[in-house]
Amino acid sequence: MTAPSWTPDKKRDLVVVCSFAWLLFVSPVAVSLPPAVFYLLWFLLPAAYLIVRTAKNLPKIVAATACIGLLTVALDLLLLHNHAWEPYRSDFSWRIGAAPPEEILWFFLHVFYIIVWYEHFVDDERRGRARHRIGELALGGAGAMAIALCAVYWFPDAIRVRYAYAIIAALGMTPVVAYALARKSAFLKKTLAPALFFLPLAMMMEIRAVRAGLWAFSDTPNYLAIITVAGVSFPAEEIVFWMILGPVVALAYYELFADDGR
Numbered sequence: 001m002t003a004p005s006w007t008p009d010k011k012r013d014l015v016v017v018c019s020f021a022w023l024l025f026v027s028p029v030a031v032s033l034p035p036a037v038f039y040l041l042w043f044l045l046p047a048a049y050l051i052v053r054t055a056k057n058l059p060k061i062v063a064a065t066a067c068i069g070l071l072t073v074a075l076d077l078l079l080l081h082n083h084a085w086e087p088y089r090s091d092f093s094w095r096i097g098a099a100p101p102e103e104i105l106w107f108f109l110h111v112f113y114i115i116v117w118y119e120h121f122v123d124d125e126r127r128g129r130a131r132h133r134i135g136e137l138a139l140g141g142a143g144a145m146a147i148a149l150c151a152v153y154w155f156p157d158a159i160r161v162r163y164a165y166a167i168i169a170a171l172g173m174t175p176v177v178a179y180a181l182a183r184k185s186a187f188l189k190k191t192l193a194p195a196l197f198f199l200p201l202a203m204m205m206e207i208r209a210v211r212a213g214l215w216a217f218s219d220t221p222n223y224l225a226i227i228t229v230a231g232v233s234f235p236a237e238e239i240v241f242w243m244i245l246g247p248v249v250a251l252a253y254y255e256l257f258a259d260d261g262r
Contacts, residue, residue, distance in 0.1 A: 010121055013053055014197075017046040017117070025204045031212045034091050035102040038214070042205060043109035047116040054120055061115050063134055064258035068250055069108035070141030073099070074148035075172045076107065081152045082164030083219045084237075089212070097152045103215075114250045118194050123259065137257035163222050169241040173249045180252035187255060194247045202243040207232045 006014075024030045024042055033041070051058070077097040079085065090100035151159045161167055180187045209215055210232045220226060223235035 006121075009053075013050060013120065016049060020046045020049070021201055021204055025208055030208065035089055035100075035214050036091065036105055038212075039102065039106045039109055043106075043113040047109075047113045050116050050120040056116060056119055060134075060258060061112065061119065064115060064137070064254050065108060065112040067134065067137040067141040067257070068111045068253045070145050071253065072107045072111060072250075073104055074141070074144035075168065076103070077145075077148040077152055078159060078168050078172075079165060081156065082160055082168065082222075084165035084168070084222075084235075085215050085217050087215050089214050097149055110246070111250050114194060114198065114247045115254055117197065118190075118251055118254070121197075122190055122193055133257040137253060163224065165222070165235060165237040165241070166224050169237060169245075173241055173245050176252045176256070177245065177248055180256055184255065187252070190255075191248050191251050194251060195244065198247040199243050202246070203229065203239075206234055206238060206243070210234060 021042065024038070030038060030041075050056075077099060080087075080098040087098075087100050087103050090102055092101050094101070096104060207230050210217075217223070217226075217234050217238075223237060225236040226233050227236050227239065
């Protein structure tokens with residue numbers, strides 16, 4: 001399926017969702033919001049707007065979000081275990097493998113917004129049914145979570161590595177992108193617009209979140225490099241794997257296992 005043209009309505013929608021992010025970024029109130037509320041406003045509010053604007057195939061999107069979300073949470077559990085980053089603020093005392101519930105919510109909302117944005121502005125497939133391979137993705141997500149939890153709780157020392165962010169993220173994220181590029185000649189073109197949109201969005205959230213104390217990066221000897229933007233310091237791995245590759249990886253899984261594969 002070729003990408004639809006950017007109609008005036010689509011351009012207007014793009015301005016609106018960008019405005020949501022900008023208002024949260026500059027608002028002094030956002031700093032004091034509970035983390036879960038901040039994440040809901042950042043991801044779910046614009047996604048809900050796009051859903052209202054144009055009907056989406058929500059069963060397929062929700063199913064794909066759940067499966068891909070499990071994969072991203074499993075990867076993050078390994079990163080947290082290796083202190084690749086640290087969540088600072090949480091309204092809950094319990095954790096799942098060191099991850100507070102707000103951060104788990106963050107991953108699912110992030111994936112959900114990526115897919116909704118992609119379907120609204122690029123793919124626009126409202127009636128297509130989920131591919132039969134969604135079951136494979138569900139098994140993969142559940143298996144990845146089981147492996148990550150077992151590793152964290154039963155073999156904690158065996159999975160500690162130097163430069164964990166770069167090594168674990170590269171091993172967990174780049175293979176599916178390479179496979180998608182090899183299988184789908186149009187994949188790179190279709191993911192260009194989402195990648196360009198979510199890169200500045202992620203940068204804005206990074207600056208806001210670190211300033212608000214939602215997360216931090218203290219293991220500086222184990223990062224490839226430290227980048228400082230607008231007075232906020234974070235590892236270069238954040239730009240490569242979350243800001244740039246994150247949306248591409250989510251959409252690679254979505255296209256290969258949940259969407260029409262075109």
